[in-house]
Amino acid sequence: MGRKENPVVRKVPAVGRLADFQRAWRATAGLTYEDLAHATGWSASTLRNAASGRRPPRRDVARDAVTHCGGPEQEAIALWRQARYYQRLADRPRPQAPAAHLVRTVVDLAALVEELYEKNGAPSMSEVEDRTDGRLGHSTAHRLVTKRTIPADRDQFEAFLDAVEVHEPLRAQCMEAWDRVITLNGPVRVQRKVPHLWRxxxxxxxxxxxxxxxxxxxxxxxxxxxxxxxxxxxxxxxxxxxxxxxxxxxxxxxxxxxxxxxxxxxxxxxxxxxxxxxxxxxxxxxxxxxxxxxxxxxxxxxxxxxxxxxxxxx
Structure with missing residues (x-):
């Protein structure tokens, strides 16, 4: 019989919920960490740390720890995103971004871009580029998520939304926010990139x-x-x-x-x-x-x- 597992750390509640989810599915499957390590290819210590609640694991570790026990992949990823989001927010507090339908200024839009990126689990710039098939490069993506610039046009914003996996109806609200900001604040050369508003x-x-x-x-x-x-x-x-x-x-x-x-x-x-x-x-x-x-x-x-x-x- 293995040693008793330490209680889940709940300093960041969302990280604790992800750990609970992993543990529950491992218990349902009746597997030890060694069994799960053999099935997933991750080490037993990596899987044990992933279910400790101390820090969010990598996305693929959390996903594999659940799916190889018969659990739902999408729910595991959703819980991982929440855990990653709230852990990063705890590490680096920041003002809350306005909801998409309330965005009116360039500053609002930059904050929304950052929020969408963080809600997706803050993927690496390489991941962002891969998810967009190169439509959004490393440097451009970095400037966007660090609020140094806003999307230059609708196509670039669409690519960013693909990268951070934003779907309807939020996607349409985000595009309306970009149109609104450009209409109110953008220079003429940018406004022309929204043809119906420009006309x-x-x-x-x-x-x-x-x-x-x-x-x-x-x-x-x-x-x-x-x-x-x-x-x-x-x-x-x-x-x-x-x-x-x-x-x-x-x-x-x-x-x-x-x-x-x-x-x-x-x-x-x-x-x-x-x-x-x-x-x-x-x-x-x-x-x-x-x-x-x-x-x-x-x-x-x-x-x-x-x-x-x-x-x-x-």
């Missing part, structure tokens, strides 16, 4: 008056089936819930080009079928048109000079 921006940049804006909103209404203001208001409640319900009076104001910068504008655009990344451009265009339209008609308050008003506006 929309060019079109909206031509809007000069409220009448122009109203005409374009009318096109959206027609494409959405020509709903009335009352129907749009009703649909905002059904799509976004009571928190994003736009009353009919507000819908009328929006469709007349009188308000474009608040939450209600987003609700109406949702009803009219405008994707979230395109809504940013609509909001920017609406704000610009309204500010340009009002500027010539606004007079300084009585008792103040024009100079005073300019100073107040910065």
């Amino acid at each position: 929309l921006r060019q079109k909206l940049d031509l809007l000069r008056t409220v009448d122009d804006l109203v005409a374009e909103l009318g096109v959206l209404r027609t494409m959405a089936g020509s709903p009335t203001d009352a129907e749009i208001a009703d649909r905002t409640a059904r799509i976004g819930g009571i928190g994003r319900w736009a009353p009919q009076t507000i819908v009328t104001q929006i469709m007349a080009g009188q308000r474009t910068v608040d939450l209600f504008f987003g609700s109406v655009l949702d009803v009219l079928g405008v994707p979230s990344d395109e809504q940013i451009l609509w909001r920017q265009a609406g704000q610009r048109v309204l500010s340009e339209d009002r500027a010539p008609h606004e007079l300084p308050p009585l008792g103040r000079t024009v100079t005073d008003s300019v100073e107040m506006l910065g």
Whole structure:
């Protein structure tokens, strides 16, 4: 009879859970570490350390320790990723990255890239290159995961998502995040790499008056089936819930080009079928048109000079 195994170390709970999983499947299979070593090719001491809970083992060690006992490979890998993620987080604490749908800035996107890499178990740069068939080289991958740069274009980001094994629906959210960041912050040469957003921006940049804006909103209404203001208001409640319900009076104001910068504008655009990344451009265009339209008609308050008003506006 072998010596009794030491209790699992639980300093990092996720690492302890992975150790428990390995031990449970080895017990189910009725194997000793020596038996498992013979089956897997790993040494008994390596397998014993892998199930100790002190540190996460290599991915292939954890996988083999479970699958050779009849356990599920994907669950073993998922537990290994969690163990590796939380161990690295314990070793080097860092601020939490925003969720993909909340990413708005270049800094946000860089943090998201790092988070996706860490959640995949922080594979080596050689692994990253192999998983992408060379589409993402060592140096580029390293610059991405260390937040020195963001993906240069959609193809490079797609390659990175392949490397860190991001699947739907998160994959689509990540690509929307890249589009959104480039739309809001990217230079023109990069924005052109998102063709549908670039074309929309060019079109909206031509809007000069409220009448122009109203005409374009009318096109959206027609494409959405020509709903009335009352129907749009009703649909905002059904799509976004009571928190994003736009009353009919507000819908009328929006469709007349009188308000474009608040939450209600987003609700109406949702009803009219405008994707979230395109809504940013609509909001920017609406704000610009309204500010340009009002500027010539606004007079300084009585008792103040024009100079005073300019100073107040910065």
